[in-house]
Amino acid sequence: MASKPNYARIGDQVFRDVEKINAELFTLTYGAIVAQLLKDFEDVEEVNNQLEKMGYNIGLRLIEEFLARSNVPRCSDFKDTAEVISKVGFKMFLGINATVTNWDPKKPEFSLVLEENPLIDFVEVPEQYQSLVYSNILCGVIRGALEMVQMSVECRFVRDVLKGDDASELKVTLKAMLEEEVPVGED
Ligand code: MYR
Numbered sequence: 001m002a003s004k005p006n007y008a009r010i011g012d013q014v015f016r017d018v019e020k021i022n023a024e025l026f027t028l029t030y031g032a033i034v035a036q037l038l039k040d041f042e043d044v045e046e047v048n049n050q051l052e053k054m055g056y057n058i059g060l061r062l063i064e065e066f067l068a069r070s071n072v073p074r075c076s077d078f079k080d081t082a083e084v085i086s087k088v089g090f091k092m093f094l095g096i097n098a099t100v101t102n103w104d105p106k107k108p109e110f111s112l113v114l115e116e117n118p119l120i121d122f123v124e125v126p127e128q129y130q131s132l133v134y135s136n137i138l139c140g141v142i143r144g145a146l147e148m149v150q151m152s153v154e155c156r157f158v159r160d161v162l163k164g165d166d167a168s169e170l171k172v173t174l175k176a177m178l179e180e181e182v183p184v185g186e187d
Contacts, residue, residue: 023095023118023121024121024122026118027118027119027120027121027122027123028122030119030137031122031123033054034047034051034132034134037050037051038129038132044129044131044132045131047132048131048132048133048136051133051134051135051136051137051140052136052137052139052140052143053140054137054140055136055137055138055139055140055141055142055143055144056140056141056143056144056147057140057144058137058140058141058144059140059141059142059143059144059145059146059147059148060144060145060147060148061144062093062141062144062145063144063145063148063149064148066088066089066092066093066145069092070084070088070089070092072084072088074149075149078108078110078151078174079100079103079105079110081146081149081151082100082103082110082112082172083100085098085112085142085172086098086099086100086112089145090112090114093141094118095118096114096115096116096117096118097115098112098113098114098115099112099113099115100112101113101169102171108173108174109171109172109173109174110171110172111158111169111170111171111172112169112170112172113159113167113168113169114167114168114169114170117135117161117168119134119135119137119138120134120135120161120162120168123162125162130163133156133157133160134160134162135157135160135162135168136157138155138170139155139156139157139170140155142155142170142172143155146172147178150177150178150179150180151174151177151178152174152175152176152177152178153172153173153174153175154172154173154175155170155171155172155173156170156171157169157170157171158170158171
């Protein structure tokens with residue numbers, strides 16, 4: 001099979017390294033969304049909520065694609081879920097790896113340390129937006145996706161490179177296992 005050319009032609013211009021351009025476009029588009037929300041809401045906490053909510057709505061839909069493309073078997077426990085998100089989910093949708101840390105079998109929670117975060121390439125957050133959780137959309141995606149597989153979780157950033165931390169870390173806590181809805185007429 002012929003391999004795909006790694007360039008795009010738009011008008012007279014040839015753009016090399018299409019994947020890199022796509023990644024940059026994605027990063028810049030996300031930045032534009034955050035900037036617009038800051039303009040519209042003028043309240044950083046509300047922007048954090050909006051980003052989370054946007055992610056949640058994406059997560060509700062993304063799980064279907066994830067399950068269809070990944071072919072992973074159902075997870076046997078929460079640790080398994082952590083590994084699947086870190087090794088398969090982040091790779092599939094963001095092209096990055098994450099590492100599971102802070103796993104304590106007595107507590108239903110774990111951390112995901114992001115090896116890199118494409119959302120924050122070229123980003124600098126102005127001083128007045130210090131409490132902005134710029135990548136909060138990721139927390140929402142995880143919450144939405146897990147809700148669709150009967151896990152109600154809370155997800156939040158506990159470290160953030162954008163805030164001067166040495167890494168970005170998301171903490172995911174299982175709040176409850178949800179009852180699977182039985183379709184009408186199938187109980
Ligand atoms: C199961 O419990 O049976 C499988 C659960 C797998 C959940 C995987 C959720 C994927 C979330 C992807 C996050 C990507 C963030 C960019």
